[in-house]
Amino acid sequence: MSSSDSLSRRLLLKALAAAPAIPALLGTTIAQAETPTPLASWNDGPAKRAILDFVRATTDRASPSFVPQEERIATFDQDGTLWVEQPIYSQVIYCLDRVPSLVKAKPELANVEPFKTVMTGNLEAIGKLPLSDLEKLIAATVTGMSVDEFRAEVTAWIPKAKNKRWNRPYTDLTYLPMQEVLSYFRANGYKTYIVTGGGQDFVRVYSGKVYGIPVEQVVGSPGGTSYGYGKDGKPFLTKVPKLLLNDNNAGKPEGIHEMIGRRPYAAFGNSTGDQQMLEYTKAGDGVRLSMLVLHDDATREYAYGPAQGLPESKVGTFTQALYDEATKGGWFVISMKNDWRRIFPFE
Amino acid sequence: MSSSDSLSRRLLLKALAAAPAIPALLGTTIAQAETPTPLASWNDGPAKRAILDFVRATTDRASPSFVPQEERIATFDQDGTLWVEQPIYSQVIYCLDRVPSLVKAKPELANVEPFKTVMTGNLEAIGKLPLSDLEKLIAATVTGMSVDEFRAEVTAWIPKAKNKRWNRPYTDLTYLPMQEVLSYFRANGYKTYIVTGGGQDFVRVYSGKVYGIPVEQVVGSPGGTSYGYGKDGKPFLTKVPKLLLNDNNAGKPEGIHEMIGRRPYAAFGNSTGDQQMLEYTKAGDGVRLSMLVLHDDATREYAYGPAQGLPESKVGTFTQALYDEATKGGWFVISMKNDWRRIFPFE
Numbered sequence: 150m151s152s153s154d155s156l157s158r159r160l161l162l163k164a165l166a167a168a169p170a171i172p173a174l175l176g177t178t179i180a181q182a183e184t185p186t187p188l189a190s191w192n193d194g195p196a197k198r199a200i201l202d203f204v205r206a207t208t209d210r211a212s213p214s215f216v217p218q219e220e221r222i223a224t225f226d227q228d229g230t231l232w233v234e235q236p237i238y239s240q241v242i243y244c245l246d247r248v249p250s251l252v253k254a255k256p257e258l259a260n261v262e263p264f265k266t267v268m269t270g271n272l273e274a275i276g277k278l279p280l281s282d283l284e285k286l287i288a289a290t291v292t293g294m295s296v297d298e299f300r301a302e303v304t305a306w307i308p309k310a311k312n313k314r315w316n317r318p319y320t321d322l323t324y325l326p327m328q329e330v331l332s333y334f335r336a337n338g339y340k341t342y343i344v345t346g347g348g349q350d351f352v353r354v355y356s357g358k359v360y361g362i363p364v365e366q367v368v369g370s371p372g373g374t375s376y377g378y379g380k381d382g383k384p385f386l387t388k389v390p391k392l393l394l395n396d397n398n399a400g401k402p403e404g405i406h407e408m409i410g411r412r413p414y415a416a417f418g419n420s421t422g423d424q425q426m427l428e429y430t431k432a433g434d435g436v437r438l439s440m441l442v443l444h445d446d447a448t449r450e451y452a453y454g455p456a457q458g459l460p461e462s463k464v465g466t467f468t469q470a471l472y473d474e475a476t477k478g479g480w481f482v483i484s485m486k487n488d489w490r491r492i493f494p495f496e
Numbered sequence: 497m498s499s500s501d502s503l504s505r506r507l508l509l510k511a512l513a514a515a516p517a518i519p520a521l522l523g524t525t526i527a528q529a530e531t532p533t534p535l536a537s538w539n540d541g542p543a544k545r546a547i548l549d550f551v552r553a554t555t556d557r558a559s560p561s562f563v564p565q566e567e568r569i570a571t572f573d574q575d576g577t578l579w580v581e582q583p584i585y586s587q588v589i590y591c592l593d594r595v596p597s598l599v600k601a602k603p604e605l606a607n608v609e610p611f612k613t614v615m616t617g618n619l620e621a622i623g624k625l626p627l628s629d630l631e632k633l634i635a636a637t638v639t640g641m642s643v644d645e646f647r648a649e650v651t652a653w654i655p656k657a658k659n660k661r662w663n664r665p666y667t668d669l670t671y672l673p674m675q676e677v678l679s680y681f682r683a684n685g686y687k688t689y690i691v692t693g694g695g696q697d698f699v700r701v702y703s704g705k706v707y708g709i710p711v712e713q714v715v716g717s718p719g720g721t722s723y724g725y726g727k728d729g730k731p732f733l734t735k736v737p738k739l740l741l742n743d744n745n746a747g748k749p750e751g752i753h754e755m756i757g758r759r760p761y762a763a764f765g766n767s768t769g770d771q772q773m774l775e776y777t778k779a780g781d782g783v784r785l786s787m788l789v790l791h792d793d794a795t796r797e798y799a800y801g802p803a804q805g806l807p808e809s810k811v812g813t814f815t816q817a818l819y820d821e822a823t824k825g826g827w828f829v830i831s832m833k834n835d836w837r838r839i840f841p842f843e
Contacts, residue, residue, distance in 0.1 A: 340712075349757075350757075365755075365756045365758065367757065374749075383779045384775045386749060393741070399723035402731070406721050407718045410696075410700050411712065429723070429731050432732075
């Protein structure tokens with residue numbers, strides 16, 4: 150490299166440093182220069198190697214599996230893949246937390262199920278409520294208000310609500326190794342999407358701050374909205390109790406097609422609800438990457454399956470059949486215990 | 497500016513020239529340097545001035561109405577706003593064109609409506625088919641195949657199908673002034689979306705080539721898909737006759753919320769089907785831009801309304817009430833006749 154090339158390069162890097170969105174567009178050279186140790190929280194092993202190999206194969210212009218930047222899509226399940234899902238999904242906690250103020254506003258609800266049971270605070274009894282009651286609970290707590298009111302309510306709840314085991318906000322409990330995967334993919338020109346069974350509007354409230362993922366790259370289970378006018382004549386959208394798409398199982402590839410319109414090149418999940426997304430991703434042409442996070446670390450996080458003889462769990466089921474499909478289909482299973490040197494950013 | 501600043505700037509500009517996607521991220525200074533005459537096909541007047549003023553107000557960091565780049569969303573109706581919609585929507589032509597090969601594959605359809613009438617080629621009779629027959633036609637021609645097959649069929653159709661008046665492919669009949677608006681918005685850090693009542697999968701086939709808009713930025717009326725497995729065991733998505741969203745009228749802001757999750761800062765339309773999108777856009781905080789294309793140029797394109805006494809039309813109705821709402825609400829009406837110096841790129 151000549152000295153003027155070197156100067157040019159330094160000046161360019163300096164300019165780029167001031168514009169954080171740019172490095173991704175310049176491809177791997179600068180991105181790698183700025184990320185000297187990608188996946189620093191990962192132990193060396195087949196999972197880490199699979200990620201590095203995949204990104205190199207699809208972003209190196211000399212590679213036969215090179216993928217043009219506009220087609221680089223990577224999708225990530227959220228609960229259990231990007232952050233802790235035990236003992237219960239954070240969004241369910243949100244719905245439960247909303248009940249007291251709901252009952253305060255409409256006291257007649259105090260004697261009506263499922264609100265009556267929820268008000269007792271007895272988590273075991275709440276866990277036994279029938280599905281129809283849970284649907285009533287969701288309808289009552291996340292619909293009937295404007296999308297702006299909902300956003301404001303969730304925004305206010307997020308910093309106050311805490312996971313009891315770690316005594317930290319849920320948004321602190323993201324997996325550092327997966328945050329590194331998100332950054333690494335983006336630094337290499339991939340658009341990263343969350344594809345979650347959770348409520349789309351809920352996840353969008355914090356996706357930017359927590360994962361660096363903009364709202365338009367969150368594909369979830371979207372609730373319907375209804376367009377109308379306020380007393381001031383101004384139009385607004387009201388959240389209505391209508392599920393537009395159940396973004397689980399077959400709903401994940403269907404939702405990906407509707408919302409993104411491209412088959413992902415890489416997909417990450419952790420449960421049977423992610424099976425179809427990972428199959429669909431892996432079945433595409435060229436080199437594709439499908440990975441499953443296995444929760445096998447009871448000490449640092451949780452251990453549940455029932456794959457590999459781990460205890461069954463009410464949320465995030467990872468069956469032995471799914472494990473076998475991963476092995477057979479050339480997916481990779483990420484062992485939290487063995488593949489992750491650190492789990493949480495705060496450790 | 498010192499001479500080393502000047503060198504730095506020249507080197508940066510050189511590096512940027514090699515990476516065309518970058519200038520947008522650096523804001524207005526460089527973008528304007530590279531676009532010496534934005535909106536070159538527009539005549540000076542209130543419409544052109546409104547666009548220039550809006551972009552300056554929302555992208556100049558010193559402006560009280562500055563909008564951070566991640567929130568810069570501009571939405572564009574397609575038919576009648578970005579390209580010609582007369583005498584009939586191109587997608588309807590596509591469905592009609594598909595009928596002969598459909599009847600060839602299933603000869604029993606030749607005596608069944610609406611296929612019988614379509615096979616006569618009598619456009620007047622076809623135009624009188626009831627809505628239920630048109631729905632049958634759409635179901636038969638755009639569903640029942642895999643999403644990959646559909647994409648391949650439309651891709652093959654596009655270059656062959658021609659508009660009779662101009663004897664050119666439909667994709668040639670985009671409005672140059674609107675292409676300039678798309679480029680100008682993108683050069684200033686806006687994400688441009690198509691928000692169309694047309695079939696989402698249909699428009700996605702050519703949106704990149706024709707408008708520079710990637711598939712994930714096309715919001716249309718999405719048809720449902722169904723996940724399944726082929727004989728080879730490989731998963732694929734089949735298009736099914738289920739409309740997930742009617743992306744017209746109130747469906748436009750509802751679809752924008754579902755698919756993008758942000759209220760646009762600017763929106764462009766041309767008919768009553770765009771009214772709610774324009775109202776919703778204009779009702780947001782800060783400076784917003786809502787614009788309607790009025791087809792008042794019978795010589796160079798078409799003239800239809802019935803706003804301003806123009807003849808009524810079966811497609812793209814622009815009522816006097818819509819015109820009045822535009823005036824009252826501070827929207828801008830674009831007169832094709834007066835505001836556009838050139839209409840088509842091929843002129």
